[in-house]
Amino acid sequence: xxxxxxxxxxxxxxxxxxxxxxxxxxxxxxxxxxxxxxxxxxxxxxxxxxxxxxxxxxxxxxxxxxxxxxxxxxxxxxxxxxxxxxxxxxxxxxxxxxxxxxxxxxxxxxxxxxxxxxxxxxxxxxxxxxxxxxxxxxxxxxxxxxxxxxxxxxxxxxxxxxxxxxxxxxxxxxxxxxxxxxxxxxxxxxxxxxxxxxxxxxxxxxxxxxxxxxxxxxxxxxxxxxxxxxxxxxxxxxxxxxxxxxxxxxxxxxxxxxxxxxxxxxxxxxxxxxxxxxxxxxxxxxxxxxxxxxxxxxxxxxxxxxxxxxxxxxxxxxxxxxxxxxxxxxxxxxxxxxxxxxxxxxxxxxxxxxxxxxxxxxxxxxxxxxxxxxxxxxxxxxxxxxxxxxxxxxxxxxxxxxxxxxxxx
Numbered sequence: 267x268x269x270x271x272x273x274x275x276x277x278x279x280x281x282x283x284x285x286x287x288x289x290x291x292x293x294x295x296x297x298x299x300x301x302x303x304x305x306x307x308x309x310x311x312x313x314x315x316x317x318x319x320x321x322x323x324x325x326x327x328x329x330x331x332x333x334x335x336x337x338x339x340x341x342x343x344x345x346x347x348x349x350x351x352x353x354x355x356x357x358x359x360x361x362x363x364x365x366x367x368x369x370x371x372x373x374x375x376x377x378x379x380x381x382x383x384x385x386x387x388x389x390x391x392x393x394x395x396x397x398x399x400x401x402x403x404x405x406x407x408x409x410x411x412x413x414x415x416x417x418x419x420x421x422x423x424x425x426x427x428x429x430x431x432x433x434x435x436x437x438x439x440x441x442x443x444x445x446x447x448x449x450x451x452x453x454x455x456x457x458x459x460x461x462x463x464x465x466x467x468x469x470x471x472x473x474x475x476x477x478x479x480x481x482x483x484x485x486x487x488x489x490x491x492x493x494x495x496x497x498x499x500x501x502x503x504x505x506x507x508x509x510x511x512x513x514x515x516x517x518x519x520x521x522x523x524x525x526x527x528x529x530x531x532x533x534x535x536x537x538x539x540x541x542x543x544x545x546x547x548x549x550x551x552x553x554x555x556x557x558x559x560x561x562x563x564x565x566x567x568x569x570x571x572x573x574x575x576x577x578x579x580x581x582x583x584x585x586x587x588x589x590x591x592x593x594x595x596x597x598x599x600x601x602x603x604x605x606x607x608x609x610x611x612x613x614x615x616x617x618x619x620x621x622x623x624x625x626x627x628x629x630x631x632x633x634x635x636x637x638x639x640x641x642x643x644x645x646x647x648x649x650x651x652x653x654x655x656x657x658x659x660x661x662x663x664x665x666x667x668x669x670x671x672x673x674x675x
């Protein structure tokens with residue numbers, strides 16, 4: 267870490283930056299009012315706030331509760347400050363604004379799981395280095411891992427802050443983590459903290475789609491999952507909690523994988539994208555024979571054609587069974603992580619043509635897949651439950667079936 271150069275460097279930082287590197291801790295809880303910026307002064311009065319959490323911040327046995335164990339804002343550069351909490355997971359550090367930190371502090375805390383309870387283990391994988399392998403049979407839809415971020419960085423300063431100041435701030439932030447969290451974070455790929463964030467972290471929003479809420483969340487245990495162009499694991503981020511779920515049944519000894527890229531690309535396009543990650547993809551879908559790859563590419567082109575036809579309702583192509591054909595193509599391509607949206611499209615298409623039994627069948631399949639991919643409260647899951655319960659009362663019913671009342675024909 268480059269702490270020794272801290273004061274001299276920041277004194278020379280650009281005149282537009284307000285660099286505050288207090289030597290004392292500001293024991294702030296993000297649950298306080300945003301307006302109470304008690305550490306905005308480089309020499310704040312803290313006599314009543316030093317010495318750890320107050321009695322109100324302590325639990326029944328005198329220990330600070332995770333929700334109230336936050337420290338910060340510290341080491342601010344303009345509005346970007348360091349906030350840390352050693353009682354959440356393996357420790358968590360935020361580099362963000364006070365407003366964003368306050369929002370993040372209201373999120374539910376992910377439950378901790380010990381290595382003994384996890385359904386996988388870390389091991390050497392041929393041609394890939396370290397990977398994650400199933401220790402037992404994992405059923406489709408089973409939650410595999412739930413984690414809070416070890417580090418979360420607001421996207422704007424990550425991109426825009428002067429590199430020297432940014433790197434100093436990142437070193438300070440990592441130093442705030444407990445030993446285990448620091449070792450997990452530094453064990454990720456990347457030559458320095460900035461590179462590790464670039465390579466391993468996931469984009470998330472903590473304030474809706476508000477651009478100022480855009481962050482990069484780093485989950486070191488998740489970054490151990492290797493890439494596969496036909497992954498068996500799906501992930502979602504709820505608030506700032508990362509949840510990985512089995513996209514299909516996984517056998518003991520099978521590697522667990524996620525996708526680093528968009529998977530609707532043809533083989534050579536996928537390989538080209540992945541070279542930018544520094545490796546040549548050797549997953550089973552990339553090393554198949556040229557004949558098999560050509561058949562796969564043809565299916566992907568057909569998927570694109572059918573999806574475009576459904577979106578524009580091309581009457582020369584679209585029939586009641588077009589959505590089901592799309593599902594079959596996705597299944598043949600083993601694109602299990604995308605099945606929620608495909609089942610949804612098929613259910614709606616059957617409803618449009620007045621096919622009640624099939625609309626209900628695909629709506630129920632959509633509910634299961636969407637809940638697996640996006641969680642039980644996903645809007646599409648709720649909509650598909652409504653369609654499955656009474657297809658005839660759904661707004662799509664019979665709109666494309668000739669001769670039915672209300673279809674405009």
